[in-house]
Amino acid sequence: xxxxxxxxxxxxxxxxxxxxxxxxxxxxxxxxxxxxxxxxxxxxxxxxxxxxxxxxxxxxxxxxxxxxxxxxxxxxxxxxxxxxxxxxxxxxxxxxxxxxxxxxxxxxxxxxxxxxxxxxxxxxxxxxxxxxxxxxxxxxxxxxxxxxxxxxxxxxxxxxxxxxxxxxxxxxxxxxxxxxxxxxxxxxxxxxxxxxxxxxxxxxxxxxxxxxxxxxxxxxxxxxxxxxxxxxxxxxxxxxxxxxxxxxxxxxxxxxxxxxxxxxxxxxxxxxxxxxxxxxxxxxxxxxxxxxxxxxxxxxxxxxxxxxxxxxxxxxxxxxxxxxxxxxxxxxxxxxxxxxxxxxxxxxxx
Amino acid sequence: xxxxxxxxxxxxxxxxxxxxxxxxxxxxxxxxxxxxxxxxxxxxxxxxxxxxxxxxxxxxxxxxxxxxxxxxxxxxxxxxxxxxxxxxxxxxxxxxxxxxxxxxxxxxxxxxxxxxxxxxxxxxxxxxxxxxxxxxxxxxxxxxxxxxxxxxxxxxxxxxxxxxxxxxxxxxxxxxxxxxxxxxxxxxxxxxxxxxxxxxxxxxxxxxxxxxxxxxxxxxxxxxxxxxxxxxxxxxxxxxxxxxxxxxxxxxxxxxxxxxxxxxxxxxxxxxxxxxxxxxxxxxxxxxxxxxxxxxxxxxxxxxxxxxxxxxxxxxxxxxxxxxxxxxxxxxxxxxxxxxxxxxxxxxxxxxxxxxxxxxxxxxxx
Numbered sequence: 272x273x274x275x276x277x278x279x280x281x282x283x284x285x286x287x288x289x290x291x292x293x294x295x296x297x298x299x300x301x302x303x304x305x306x307x308x309x310x311x312x313x314x315x316x317x318x319x320x321x322x323x324x325x326x327x328x329x330x331x332x333x334x335x336x337x338x339x340x341x342x343x344x345x346x347x348x349x350x351x352x353x354x355x356x357x358x359x360x361x362x363x364x365x366x367x368x369x370x371x372x373x374x375x376x377x378x379x380x381x382x383x384x385x386x387x388x389x390x391x392x393x394x395x396x397x398x399x400x401x402x403x404x405x406x407x408x409x410x411x412x413x414x415x416x417x418x419x420x421x422x423x424x425x426x427x428x429x430x431x432x433x434x435x436x437x438x439x440x441x442x443x444x445x446x447x448x449x450x451x452x453x454x455x456x457x458x459x460x461x462x463x464x465x466x467x468x469x470x471x472x473x474x475x476x477x478x479x480x481x482x483x484x485x486x487x488x489x490x491x492x493x494x495x496x497x498x499x500x501x502x503x504x505x506x507x508x509x510x511x512x513x514x515x516x517x518x519x520x521x522x523x524x525x526x527x528x529x530x531x532x533x534x535x536x537x538x539x540x541x542x543x544x545x546x547x548x549x550x551x552x553x554x555x556x557x558x559x560x561x562x563x564x565x566x567x568x569x570x571x572x573x574x575x576x577x578x579x580x581x582x583x584x585x586x587x588x589x590x591x592x593x594x595x596x597x598x599x600x601x602x603x604x605x606x607x608x609x610x611x612x613x614x615x616x617x618x619x620x621x
Numbered sequence: 622x623x624x625x626x627x628x629x630x631x632x633x634x635x636x637x638x639x640x641x642x643x644x645x646x647x648x649x650x651x652x653x654x655x656x657x658x659x660x661x662x663x664x665x666x667x668x669x670x671x672x673x674x675x676x677x678x679x680x681x682x683x684x685x686x687x688x689x690x691x692x693x694x695x696x697x698x699x700x701x702x703x704x705x706x707x708x709x710x711x712x713x714x715x716x717x718x719x720x721x722x723x724x725x726x727x728x729x730x731x732x733x734x735x736x737x738x739x740x741x742x743x744x745x746x747x748x749x750x751x752x753x754x755x756x757x758x759x760x761x762x763x764x765x766x767x768x769x770x771x772x773x774x775x776x777x778x779x780x781x782x783x784x785x786x787x788x789x790x791x792x793x794x795x796x797x798x799x800x801x802x803x804x805x806x807x808x809x810x811x812x813x814x815x816x817x818x819x820x821x822x823x824x825x826x827x828x829x830x831x832x833x834x835x836x837x838x839x840x841x842x843x844x845x846x847x848x849x850x851x852x853x854x855x856x857x858x859x860x861x862x863x864x865x866x867x868x869x870x871x872x873x874x875x876x877x878x879x880x881x882x883x884x885x886x887x888x889x890x891x892x893x894x895x896x897x898x899x900x901x902x903x904x905x906x907x908x909x910x911x912x913x914x915x916x917x918x919x920x921x922x923x924x925x926x927x928x929x930x931x932x933x934x935x936x937x938x939x940x941x942x943x944x945x946x947x948x949x950x951x952x953x954x955x956x957x958x959x960x961x962x963x964x965x966x967x968x969x970x971x972x973x974x975x976x977x978x979x980x981x982x983x984x985x986x987x
Contacts, residue, residue: 333810334781448899449674478673479837480896483881487895505811508883512890531887536961544971547964549815550885551844555864559819560844561972563812564979566780584974613970 294321295499296345296467301359303340306352308570313357315341316523322516324466327493327500329510332520335567338503342469345501346386347376363467382412385460389472391452395444401455402440405462412463427458431488450481454488461492471503486512507550511535519543522567522578525597529604539606541583541613577607585610585617630664630799630831631685631718636694638680650904654680656855662799667825667832669842669863672852675903681852682801682835686718687711716746716795723804725784729776735762735787736772742794761790765820782813789820799831807838818845839882843867851875854903854911857930860938871939873916873947910942918947
């Protein structure tokens with residue numbers, strides 16, 4: 272018994288190591304700029320991360336941190352102009368996504384890569400039945416008959432647990448609730464068995480009981496298909512439930528990255544800590560919330576040193592003048608702060 | 622969180638609100654938005670109304686301020702009915718009863734300066750004139766953490782959090798006794814949410830306000846409120862002090878709501894029992910217990926007989942035929958997983974440096 276457990280663990284370790292060596296998607300030094308922004312101020316600045324097959328990477332951050340722009344760039348959906356990729360590569364299965372032609376990107380979208388958005392109503396066409404929309408997506412990428420595509424669409428509706436799928440095939444988006452529409456979007460996104468799913472705030476517009484249904488659905492489908500997922504969210508609760516790896520973004524830069532356990536149990540960056548303190552606990556009340564002062568700086572006001580400096584309680588002259596590097600504190604756990612770990616540099620009597 | 626003497630400031634008695642089904646041109650479908658809701662809000666407390674979309678919580682909030690007229694029932698403010706007041710008397714009263722809305726982008730007039738927005742109630746109620754009024758506006762701006770210099774700017778020049786502060790300043794301008802916040806923080810980023818929550822709590826303390834918070838976020842409610850009413854399809858299904866509700870939820874819907882919250886800790890990732898299906902339409906609420914179509918404990922009687930809101934000891938009320946059995950069925954209370962040692966240590970460090978940050982710089986800008 273003991274032996275087999277030990278063997279399994281060893282095999283897992285080797286498996287994990289193999290996956291770490293060859294991730295499905297590897298983004299390196301991605302920088303995106305908006306036309307008209309001050310010189311050198313990128314909305315996404317030197318961002319690198321990777322996601323392995325079957326794993327979930329969560330990108331966390333607040334409005335304006337660059338998380339959605341990053342996702343759109345990976346899908347080839349960046350509105351250009353005003354947004355432009357000014358540097359970096361995204362290696363997906365041996366090819367750089369950013370050097371593909373428009374046509375190649377279109378062939379890939381909804382096929383090897385797929386995306387779901389926050390508000391399903393705006394991503395569905397109100398003039399067509401949901402069945403037609405799913406079938407269209409299948410026929411765009413597969414050489415099969417319409418009848419086969421319809422069968423495939425029905426199967427997808429069953430997989431996302433839509434009640435009475437035959438009837439629902441003929442329904443229009445407005446005839447469905449928000450939760451049902453999000454299920455339709457997921458069915459559509461997964462119809463061609465993508466290797467990578469990007470989900471941008473997929474449950475933010477939903478009620479809490481429906482959110483729980485959708486999260487459990489996404490996790491089950493991921494287990495079944497082994498696809499990789501990038502989930503973009505502002506909700507630390509959702510991150511804790513689904514993430515394997517976490518990237519915390521602030522004002523266009525990664526400020527912390529690591530495994531989900533590292534981020535929640537050993538958070539290093541003052542922004543990550545402040546964010547956790549800002550969320551009310553579900554346990555008994557423990558006094559006032561810890562807050563982060565002020566708001567995210569606009570592009571014009573972006574500090575030249577650490578971008579979190581104006582809001583950071585720990586900041587000093589060094590942070591004003593020099594941007595800290597993203598440093599590896601523990602294997603696989605990175606933070607962009609001169610003073611991490613804080614207890615070492617800021618642990619003295621205040 | 623102190624014990625409050627039961628001194629009702631605002632009461633709703635058997636409130637009913639239906640929309641539609643009126644005259645020739647009205648929609649023939651009737652929406653049962655609020656159905657036989659009675660509640661009593663005590664002076665000085667923070668009272669929360671929680672529920673999902675379409676449960677009638679916002680309608681109830683508007684009824685309590687008589688922003689819309691109830692179909693039936695009564696609203697009492699400081700012991701007297703406000704339904705019989707004429708428009709002029711009602712306007713007088715509005716000074717004392719204020720509301721903050723969810724969307725700070727939609728609830729401020731884009732053509733008015735911040736000074737005009739905040740100054741309007743002062744002018745309307747004749748509270749101050751001329752330089753005294755200007756001084757009052759500047760004071761209100763400082764109170765909510767903005768600068769007096771912001772007085773001539775327009776709402777679009779501010780971020781979401783700052784706009785919500787403007788909304789709060791406007792609500793405070795008439796020197797109210799009670800403020801209803803209808804999802805006051807749900808449109809804001811997490812770090813800004815925390816700022817506004819702390820601001821509302823500080824103001825409540827400073828001005829002796831009564832707060833009614835309408836929200837869907839249970840963590841916000843647990844943090845802010847003393848007592849909670851849980852609504853489902855237009856009805857109150859459970860009524861409790863906040864700690865008891867979270868420690869021992871009685872109604873199966875409350876239990877489901879608490880189970881569904883994603884807990885911000887990766888330690889216990891076990892699959893949870895989830896509520897199936899969607900909320901039925903309030904145009905055709907289910908017979909009997911309105912929750913029976915989704916309830917994991919439903920039995921035949923639940924489909925036929927409407928459960929009354931019965932007392933469940935110590936000021937608690939619950940509308941469920943089987944709450945006693947369900948309670949013993951071992952529905953787990955919500956437990957917050959403890960912080961790791963490293964997080965606790967750094968959080969304490971963060972908090973103390975954060976306090977110093979406020980002291981060193983302008984103390985009014987929190």
